[in-house]
Amino acid sequence: MLSKTKKEIWAVRGLNLDIFEGEKLGIMGRNGCGKSTLMRLLAGIYSADEGKVSYSRKDCHVELLSLGVGFEGNLSGAENAVLNGMLMGKSRKHMLERLDAIREFSGLNEFFDMPVYTYSSGMGLRLGFSVAMETDPDVLLIDEVLGVGDEVFVKKSEEALKQKFAGDRTVVLISHDAATIERMCTRAVWLEKGKILAEGNPAEVAAKYHQGVGAYTN
Amino acid sequence: MTFLQQLTRYKDIVLYRTHASIKSEARQSYLGYVWFLLEPMMSTAVLYFAWSYINGAKGFEAILTILIGMVAWGWFESSVMGGAGSIKAKFHVLNQFSLPKWIFPVVTILVNSWKSLFVFGVVLAMAAAKGLIGVHTLWLPVILLVQLMLIVGLTLPISIAVTLMHDLTTVISSVFRLLFFVSGLFFTASQVKQKCVEGNTPGLYEAFLWNPMAVLIDAYRAVIQRGESPDFSLLGRAAGLALVFLVLGLAAHAYFDKKILKLTNV
Incomplete structure (x- = not known):
């Protein structure tokens, strides 16, 4: 079928x-x-199947806030922060420069360097939120x-x-x-x-x- | 945005995801990276023990024949089958971020290519230890490139088709099972030719040569094992077929990229 x-x-x-x-x-x-x-x-x-969506600026960076979507459980919080930021359209360099700020804001401390599968759901959300706050769309x-x-x-x-x-x-x-x-x-x-x-x-x-x-x- | 412009824009994310996926895969098991080598070795061992009893071909030559076939096939099958399901597997991500859909099949292909290159290196080392490596081995990158083109060319349209119609996964698995037996993994092209001559079925041999994987596996054996150049006309035909698939795949992705999420039942 x-x-x-x-x-x-x-x-x-x-x-x-x-x-x-x-x-x-x-x-x-x-x-x-x-x-x-x-x-x-x-x-x-x-x-759009009908009509169109247009932006006044061609390079307008639009981002849908999503928390923790696309996290890879076997990678650390830091690695996932870079990966997630790149999914949101930021460069690897941009995210690497902001890793300290993300670590600080998330309050994950030593967990930031541990695999995400060790996180509680709340910790995952905190990491996702902290990454989103550093992407500046x-x-x-x-x-x-x-x-x-x-x-x-x-x-x-x-x-x-x-x-x-x-x-x-x-x-x-x-x-x-x-x-x-x-x-x-x-x-x-x-x-x-x-x-x-x-x-x-x-x-x-x-x-x-x-x-x-x-x-x-x- | 053309495919090349997209490639430039998203190359970082493709490379980072590839690197992250390899790491993530290795961390999931106790033996980690060793599995990349162990997996084709184990399949080769199984095929060798079974096949050497049937045709009596034993020793290093027979092992190398099967190993080359298994590595080339493993790369092909894991890339195309893994890449085919990768859009569906990442639906939750694609529903949140505006990304071209080819990213995930291409990442799957690159992960498998990296693993296979590593194993090809080991095969080359084994052949070198037996003094088999020669000037013809320099053709190896060309054969690898044709296989990569074939893999990308097949994976792109299949990834769209499978996402739109899940049933195709079963059909494609069956086709791959058939190809496994007719691509010359555990027998050689010359054995097929000989059997076809004996059986007066030259058409069968011609059909065998239309299978690009059979051509590629024989080409690998030629440059690594037999000290010969690959058959360039057959390799060119395989590259031509790969190019046709590649164009089809790019067209399918360009057409369905922003539509596929709305058309799919996940």
């Missing part, structure tokens, strides 16, 4: 969205509303990930993300939690079935979202 390929589903269609340089855009919506597909389109992981795409790890590291990682939000980097945060977007973003979009239902001030969009989301929930 042949493996079936996916049925034709349009996760995002007819969407017209501008993202401005330096803004912190929040995209809110329920599970399955097309948020992750939109992120992958923006990151260049997917191509022009556009940072964050999919539901904010604070990670234990209590101390949650504070530390939230603080680091706040700094990313405070700078002039473009950040797109997607979340089903409207409160987070209200707190962190300067503009918001409510996405439903791959289309924009509301756009503008985060507080206003959040209010519309709370009011209207029930109609779309089964």
Whole structure:
């Protein structure tokens, strides 16, 4: 029997969205509303079957924040940090220069030189987060990930993300939690079935979202 | 972005991943790097004991004949089969980072190539110890290059096809099992020729020579064992076939690169 390929589903269609340089855009919506597909389109992981995604600068470095994806269990934290940074588009040299900072921020101490298979899941997230904080993309795409790890590291990682939000980097945060977007973003979009239902001030969009989301929930 | 531009842009990541994969593989077992050599040696030993009873060919010559076949075949099979499944195996990574899909098959090929080169070195040392190495051995890099082209050429389109249709893995495994028996790993091209002459089936010998792996294995034996030049017309034909596959593979990757994640059921 042949493996079936996916049925034709349009996760995002007819969407017209501008993202401005330096803004912190929040995209809110329920599970399955097309948020992750939109992120992958923006990151260049997917191509658009219709329409196009264009950037004002040709060499724009867009990165989807992912924690610990692609780690090799038999390699040390340091080796994985370099490997992971390279997957995010940075050079080996760039990552080697930042190894001390990653070691410091992750708080992994001697574990940084040990194989990743010896890490707890929290330690893996800490390493992943610390690597992501050293890759400096022009556009940072964050999919539901904010604070990670234990209590101390949650504070530390939230603080680091706040700094990313405070700078002039473009950040797109997607979340089903409207409160987070209200707190962190300067503009918001409510996405439903791959289309924009509301756009503008985060507080206003959040209010519309709370009011209207029930109609779309089964 | 053309393939060459991509190659320049992603060469660091390909090399670092290759280096990391070799290290990671070696750390997974107690014997580490020794396995790279031990694996073909063990397969050779098994084939030698079985085959020497059947055709009576014994001693260093017979061992070297099988060993050359096994090393060339091992490189071919592990690269193509490993590379074929490598896109699917790294789906979680490809879903998070914008990377060209050929990176993972190429890394698999480079890892296996490095291991095989190491074993080829040992085979050469063994042949040298028996005084078999001569001026014709200088053709070895050319034969290695043709095999590398064949491996890359086959792996690229197969990696796309297998990702889109998982069932092909079983089909390709069966084809490889068949090729294992008809590529002259434990018999030589001259033995095939002789049998075909005796049996009055020249077409069969001609078909045998259309198998690029059979041609390559015989070419290795010619330059390492027999002190002869390889058959350049057959080697050229194998290189031509490899080039056709390579072009097909590059076209398939260019077309499916950004589409394949959306088309696949993982």
